Amino acid sequence: MLMYMDPHLLRTFVAVLDHRSFSAAASALGYTQSAVSQHIAALEADLGTRLVERRPVAPTPAGARLMEHAPALLLRLDVARADIARLHHTHPTRLTLACSPAALGPAIAQALACLRSTAHPLDLEVRMLGREAVIEDVLTGRADLGLVDGVAAPSDPLPLPDLGPTTTLAAAEETLAVLFPHNHPLALRRSVRLTDLTQAQWIDAPDTAIPLDRLRAVCRIDGFPPRIRHRGTDLHGLAALATAGHGLAALPLPLAATLGGAAIPVKEPRLVHRIELVHPANPTGPARQLADLITGAAVVQ
Amino acid sequence: MLMYMDPHLLRTFVAVLDHRSFSAAASALGYTQSAVSQHIAALEADLGTRLVERRPVAPTPAGARLMEHAPALLLRLDVARADIARLHHTHPTRLTLACSPAALGPAIAQALACLRSTAHPLDLEVRMLGREAVIEDVLTGRADLGLVDGVAAPSDPLPLPDLGPTTTLAAAEETLAVLFPHNHPLALRRSVRLTDLTQAQWIDAPDTAIPLDRLRAVCRIDGFPPRIRHRGTDLHGLAALATAGHGLAALPLPLAATLGGAAIPVKEPRLVHRIELVHPANPTGPARQLADLITGAAVVQ
DNA sequence: CACCGTGCATAAGCGATGCTGATGTACATG
DNA sequence: CATGTACATCAGCATCGCTTATGCACGGTG
Numbered sequence A, B: 001m002l003m004y005m006d007p008h009l010l011r012t013f014v015a016v017l018d019h020r021s022f023s024a025a026a027s028a029l030g031y032t033q034s035a036v037s038q039h040i041a042a043l044e045a046d047l048g049t050r051l052v053e054r055r056p057v058a059p060t061p062a063g064a065r066l067m068e069h070a071p072a073l074l075l076r077l078d079v080a081r082a083d084i085a086r087l088h089h090t091h092p093t094r095l096t097l098a099c100s101p102a103a104l105g106p107a108i109a110q111a112l113a114c115l116r117s118t119a120h121p122l123d124l125e126v127r128m129l130g131r132e133a134v135i136e137d138v139l140t141g142r143a144d145l146g147l148v149d150g151v152a153a154p155s156d157p158l159p160l161p162d163l164g165p166t167t168t169l170a171a172a173e174e175t176l177a178v179l180f181p182h183n184h185p186l187a188l189r190r191s192v193r194l195t196d197l198t199q200a201q202w203i204d205a206p207d208t209a210i211p212l213d214r215l216r217a218v219c220r221i222d223g224f225p226p227r228i229r230h231r232g233t234d235l236h237g238l239a240a241l242a243t244a245g246h247g248l249a250a251l252p253l254p255l256a257a258t259l260g261g262a263a264i265p266v267k268e269p270r271l272v273h274r275i276e277l278v279h280p281a282n283p284t285g286p287a288r289q290l291a292d293l294i295t296g297a298a299v300v301q
Numbered sequence C: 001c002a003c004c005g006t007g008c009a010t011a012a013g014c015g016a017t018g019c020t021g022a023t024g025t026a027c028a029t030g
Numbered sequence D: 001c002a003t004g005t006a007c008a009t010c011a012g013c014a015t016c017g018c019t020t021a022t023g024c025a026c027g028g029t030g
Helices: A009-019 A022-027 A031-048 A061-086 A106-120 A129-141 A212-219 A235-243 A285-296 B007-019 B023-028 B033-047 B059-088 B107-116 B131-139 B212-219 B233-244 B285-296
Strands: A094-099 A123-128 A145-152 A166-182 A201-205 A226-230 A249-252 A260-268 A274-279 B094-099 B125-127 B147-150 B167-180 B202-204 B225-229 B249-250 B263-267 B272-279
Touching: A009 A061, A009 A145, A031 B059, A061 A129, A061 B033, A061 B059, A094 A106, A094 A129, A094 A285, A106 A129, A106 A166, A106 B285, A123 B125, A129 A274, A145 A212, A145 A285, A166 A235, A166 A285, A201 A235, A235 A249, A249 A274, A249 B033, A274 A285, B007 B023, B007 B033, B007 B059, B023 B033, B059 B131, B094 B131, B094 B225, B094 B285, B107 B167, B107 B285, B131 B147, B131 B272, B147 B212, B147 B285, B167 B285, B202 B233, B233 B249, B249 B272, B272 B285
Parallel strands: A094 A123, A094 A145, A201 A226, B094 B125, B094 B147, B202 B225
Antiparallel strands: A145 A274, A166 A249, A166 A260, A166 A274, B147 B272, B167 B249, B167 B263, B167 B272
C-alpha cells in the first residue's frame, strides 16, 4: 500500500535543513524539539533512508534530493488552496500588483495611471519582486496580477516556471538594450551585437536585468562571465553600478533610457524585451480592468 | 495557522470524481463508504467550500478547480518518492525504456541493437506510451529512460511539462514530413508548406503523430481542423487511416517512409522532428550506457 | 580528566484523529 | 406508497501525534 508523505513532515524537513538545526526548526514552526525529531524519524522510516546527517545537521544525498522536491510541493499545495479561496472572497476595491523591476516601465505606469483616473477610489499596492517570486505571489493569492519581464525571440513567449494553471498574456514588447557607461568605447554606437559582448564584463543581476544564463540560452552561446553579482530589485543601484563602469546590464530600451548611462539597442540576435501579464484563471474587479487596459493597449512591437 | 491539505484526502477526492460515486471510490481505495464521506467532508470543511455535488456526484466550480491541482500534486509526491528510491536499488541488468511512438524510429532502434550486442545479457522492456505518460513513467521510476518526440524550430528544445527535476538531451533531429495517401494531389511534390495545409483534412492523433494544437502553436496559425480522432499508440493503424485518405498526419520522415503512403518533407515553416532523451538526475548501469550511445551518436541534423 | 552545556533521541502519557460498523435520511423507481 | 440505492451521521475504538520528561553522545572548559 502506497503511503503519501505527509506535507507537515515535509515542511518540518525543509525547516530543519533551512535552519541547520532541529531545535531552531522546532521553535520556528511552533513545535517542540521532540516533535521535530519524530517528524524526521517518521520521514526517514517512510522513505527507508537517512535524510539528515546530525551533528552537524546537513542533508544526506537522499535528503538533498528530497530538498529538490519538497519546497515545490509545499508551494503547489498553497497554490491549490489559494486558487480555491480566490473563488469566494475577492476585494472589489483593492488591487495588488506583483512586478519584476524592469517590467514596470513607462508603458505599464501609464496604464496604471489610466486605471486610477477611471476607477472608483482604488487601494493599490505594487510589490517589486524577482521574477519567480512574482509568479509565486500571483499563484498563492498574495497578488492579484503579476507583470514579469524577460527576453525572447520576437513574439515568442517567456519561459516561465509552471507552478500551476495560469494565464499569461503578452503585455508589451520593447527593444532590448545594453546599458553602457558613457565613457565606454561602444557607448556612441547606434546598436550593438550581443555576440560581440560575450566576453565583456557583465553584472549578474538576475532579479533586475536579464539574467546572464538567460542571455546565454537565448543566444545559444557560452560566455557572459559574471563579475559582480547584484541581488534584489533595486534598479537604481544597478544603473549606478553599470554607469560607473562596473559592468554591463541588459534592460529594455525605454526604461534604460531613463536610468542615465548610454542605452544602446541590441541589433543581433533579433531579440525583444517582453513583458507578460500573469494572472489566475478568472480575474475580477480592478484586476480584470487593468488586465484589459494593458493587453488592450498592448504595445506589441 | 495554515493547515496543509492531506494527500490522502486529495486522493479520495480525485477517486470520487473519477468514479462519480462515493461508494465506488471507497471500494477502489479499500475504504468503507463512510470513510470516503468523511474524507470529502473534511476537505470541504478545510477549504470552506462545497467541492462535490451529490446525486449525481459532480464537481462544483471549486471542486473543478481543485481537480486541476490534485492529480498533479499526487503525481509530484510519487515523483519525489521515486527519485529517492532510485538512489538505493537500481537493477544492473534490467532496462525499461518508455517511448512515444514516433520516437522509436530507425535511429533509436539501431542504438538499442548496439547496446544489446555490447552489453551483458540484458533484460530489456520497451513501453510505448503517449508523450506525457512517458515523462510520468520516467519520473515515477516505472521506466529508467524516456524518449519523447515532438516538433520544434531547429535546435529549439521541446516544451515538456515540468513535473520535477529531469535532464533532457537532444537525441536526434529529423526532417518533418506529412503522410499523404498516394492518390492525393500533393503526393508527388518534393516538399510541402504546412501553411498551405491549414484547412486540409487532418487526423488528430495526439499520442502518435504531432498533435494538431502543437502544429498550430509552432506555425502561429489557426487551422488544422480535426476530423478524425485516433487515440492510442498504434502507428500502424494511424498510417492505415492516413494512406486510405481519411486525413493527413505529421510524422518524422525516416519513420513515415516505412509506413506506406507518400511521406512528403515539410519545407516551411522551418521545423524539425525532434527526439529527446529524458532521464532522472543520475542514470546508472545500462540506462547510462544507452544514454551515452544515443547522445554520442546523436543525429543532430 | 571530571564536569557541564548543548542538542538530538527516546519514553511515557494523553487528547485528537481516523478508521469501521450500524443506523439515519433523502431521493428515485415501480 | 413501498422499496432500493446511495450518501450522511453516529458511536466506539485503535492509532496517531503531540507534549513533558528524561536519556545519551559529543565538545568545550577549568
